[in-house]
Amino acid sequence: xxxxxxxxxxxxxxxxxxxxxxxxxxxxxxxxxxxxxxxxxxxxxxxxxxxxxxxxxxxxxxxxxxxxxxxxxxxxxxxxxxxxxxxxxxxxxxxxxxxxxxxxxxxxxxxxxxxxxxxxxxxxxxxxxxxxxxxxxxxxxxxxxxxxxxxxxxxxxxxxxxxxxxxxxxxxxxxxxxxxxxxxxxxxxxxxxxxxxxxxxxxxxxxxxxxxxxxxxxxxxxxxxxxxxxxxxxxxxxxxxxxxxxxxxxxxxxxxxxxxxxxxxxxxxxxxxxxxxxxxxxxxxxxxxxxxxxxxxxxxxxxx
Amino acid sequence: xxxxxxxxxxxxxxxxxxxxxxxxxxxxxxxxxxxxxxxxxxxxxxxxxxxxxxxxxxxxxxxxxxxxxxxxxxxxxxxxxxxxxxxxxxxxxxxxxxxxxxxxxxxxxxxxxxxxxxxxxxxxxxxxxxxxxxxxxxxxxxxxxxxxxxxxxxxxxxxxxxxxxxxxxxxxxxxxxxxxxxxxxxxxxxxxxxxxxxxxxxxxxxxxxxxxxxxxxxxxxxxxxxxxxxxxxxxxxxxxxxxxxxxxxxxxxxxxxxxxxxxxxxxxxxxxxxxxxxxxxxxxxxxxxxxxxxxxxxxxxxxx
Ligand SMILES: [Zn+2]
Ligand SMILES: [Zn+2]
Numbered sequence: 001x002x003x004x005x006x007x008x009x010x011x012x013x014x015x016x017x018x019x020x021x022x023x024x025x026x027x028x029x030x031x032x033x034x035x036x037x038x039x040x041x042x043x044x045x046x047x048x049x050x051x052x053x054x055x056x057x058x059x060x061x062x063x064x065x066x067x068x069x070x071x072x073x074x075x076x077x078x079x080x081x082x083x084x085x086x087x088x089x090x091x092x093x094x095x096x097x098x099x100x101x102x103x104x105x106x107x108x109x110x111x112x113x114x115x116x117x118x119x120x121x122x123x124x125x126x127x128x129x130x131x132x133x134x135x136x137x138x139x140x141x142x143x144x145x146x147x148x149x150x151x152x153x154x155x156x157x158x159x160x161x162x163x164x165x166x167x168x169x170x171x172x173x174x175x176x177x178x179x180x181x182x183x184x185x186x187x188x189x190x191x192x193x194x195x196x197x198x199x200x201x202x203x204x205x206x207x208x209x210x211x212x213x214x215x216x217x218x219x220x221x222x223x224x225x226x227x228x229x230x231x232x233x234x235x236x237x238x239x240x241x242x243x244x245x246x247x248x249x250x251x252x253x254x255x256x257x258x259x260x261x262x263x264x265x266x267x268x269x270x271x272x273x274x275x276x277x278x279x280x281x282x283x284x285x286x287x288x289x290x291x292x293x294x295x296x297x298x299x300x301x302x303x304x
Numbered sequence: 305x306x307x308x309x310x311x312x313x314x315x316x317x318x319x320x321x322x323x324x325x326x327x328x329x330x331x332x333x334x335x336x337x338x339x340x341x342x343x344x345x346x347x348x349x350x351x352x353x354x355x356x357x358x359x360x361x362x363x364x365x366x367x368x369x370x371x372x373x374x375x376x377x378x379x380x381x382x383x384x385x386x387x388x389x390x391x392x393x394x395x396x397x398x399x400x401x402x403x404x405x406x407x408x409x410x411x412x413x414x415x416x417x418x419x420x421x422x423x424x425x426x427x428x429x430x431x432x433x434x435x436x437x438x439x440x441x442x443x444x445x446x447x448x449x450x451x452x453x454x455x456x457x458x459x460x461x462x463x464x465x466x467x468x469x470x471x472x473x474x475x476x477x478x479x480x481x482x483x484x485x486x487x488x489x490x491x492x493x494x495x496x497x498x499x500x501x502x503x504x505x506x507x508x509x510x511x512x513x514x515x516x517x518x519x520x521x522x523x524x525x526x527x528x529x530x531x532x533x534x535x536x537x538x539x540x541x542x543x544x545x546x547x548x549x550x551x552x553x554x555x556x557x558x559x560x561x562x563x564x565x566x567x568x569x570x571x572x573x574x575x576x577x578x579x580x581x582x583x584x585x586x587x588x589x590x591x592x593x594x595x596x597x598x599x600x601x602x603x604x605x606x607x608x
Contacts, residue, residue, distance in 0.1 A: 012347075040348070041345035044345050070344075070407070074344040074374045081316050098410055103407070107370040141412075
């Protein structure tokens with residue numbers, strides 16, 4: 001599991017930071033990539049990575065501001081042009097369907113794969129045997145979701161070597177033992193699965209909190225997460241301006257991370273008013289409250 | 305008058321060529337820039353030039369395929385964000401209004417300048433004291449316009465030195481002479497304006513022919529133009545494929561230039577199947593029919 005930041009700027013594209021998009025690479029887990037937001041030229045950013053658009057399985061949109069959605073029609077079209085045939089699902093606030101339907105219809109973009117658009121509500125957005133995605137509304141000028149992605153805990157591995165040593169030959173019984181069952185053999189011997197199964201592997205949790213003022217739902221989404229991605233449009237001294245524009249400062253984002261007891265904090269959505277020389281200063285501000293913080297840049301890659 | 309190519313690729317963005325946009329810089333003429341088409345990330349390309357989005361006065365859209373319009377909502381929003389306050393007019397085929405209205409509405413992009421959207425027909429699209437813009441339909445999979453931009457001839461300059469030498473003092477009479485009138489002075493002397501006015505300066509003509517198969521209307525638009533910009537998606541040997549996809553080959557574009565008797569031909573909308581090493585070959589193909597041809601690249605600048 002790896003996060004690749006494709007755009008880390010705020011509002012308008014700038015030379016050093018494109019507008020927002022984050023790729024959650026789940027290649028080992030499901031040979032798929034999930035995108036969070038898709039600002040203009042996200043597909044251009046992807047050209048400079050090893051990501052394959054056809055592997056994008058889901059796109060979660062936090063909110064409908066242009067810097068988070070204007071790259072969507074182009075990316076959907078190119079995914080088709082470049083041979084994508086598998087289903088793609090877009091999740092987002094009400095309005096995302098109208099935007100996509102109109103853009104694809106007017107431009108006569110005929111996708112060669114099934115596109116599913118889900119206008120989501122707070123609560124459970126997606127669940128399968130591997131992952132759960134939950135959404136809560138944040139505090140922004142328009143409805144803006146934060147997402148909590150939870151990987152389910154994995155069963156411990158069956159210790160085949162130990163089973164062999166105990167004289168239990170491979171067979172269907174192995175799966176039952178792996179599931180933790182207690183099995184009685186034909187010879188009357190009783191085998192407890194728990195004796196041969198390693199400890200379960202804790203699933204990872206990532207919280208992606210888009211544009212917002214500091215708010216309780218951000219803390220709820222991020223509770224005990226391995227990684228929190230939080231917007232941080234302004235420096236600590238611009239609390240008033242951040243409030244006015246429905247954004248957060250470095251300090252506010254760090255405070256959310258501290259309260260939520262996350263392991264690691266990545267700050268993104270950095271205003272272009274801050275040049276390269278300011279980024280370390282912003283990072284230090286946040287670290288004064290939550291030490292395990294970094295300001296990410298376009299193409300920063302984080303293993304989770 | 306200068307043409308700056310912002311995107312010269314076909315269909316999808318590639319590392320070496322972005323999707324279509326062309327800037328006609330009229331800085332000396334009217335302190336303004338006109339765009340022709342606005343593919344995704346046109347505003348990103350502009351970041352690497354000296355163009356100011358607030359100086360963009362008009363945007364002409366040839367057709368509604370995504371690679372020609374998906375950069376429009378973002379550019380309009382950024383023009384506002386970056387302080388543009390003067391009116392902007394977008395001309396394009398029917399459907400451009402629905403696309404822009406929906407994109408701006410859904411994203412709650414509130415422009416701080418008046419936006420006028422004109423869904424145009426064949427014929428005269430725009431005219432003022434300086435320029436005429438005419439449109440004709442080409443032969444593409446969807447309605448696709450070519451544009452002919454005609455600068456009006458300029459009156460010759462009044463030779464003030466010669467007038468002084470002839471003993472005619474400056475005054476309102478100068479304007480009448482400049483207009484070519486014959487004026488009788490109080491002393492009965494007759495002065496012919498034509499004796500004191502230099503030759504008129506011929507206005508320049510640029511034809512921009514977007515996605516199309518070769519067609520008569522392209523020749524009509526380009527007739528005797530100083531510069532013809534023509535699409536050239538495929539090499540000369542791919543005539544069948546060009547026809548199938550409603551595009552032109554190098555040879556077909558050159559033949560249109562030859563028939564129209566233009567001065568200079570710029571080929572754009574080059575498929576990404578052609579790498580850097582192929583461009584000279586494509587150029588030579590076209591030059592075999594129309595010698596004054598060049599294949600343009602992103603950021604190629606042509607003075608007219
Ligand atoms: Zn934003
Ligand atoms: Zn095109």
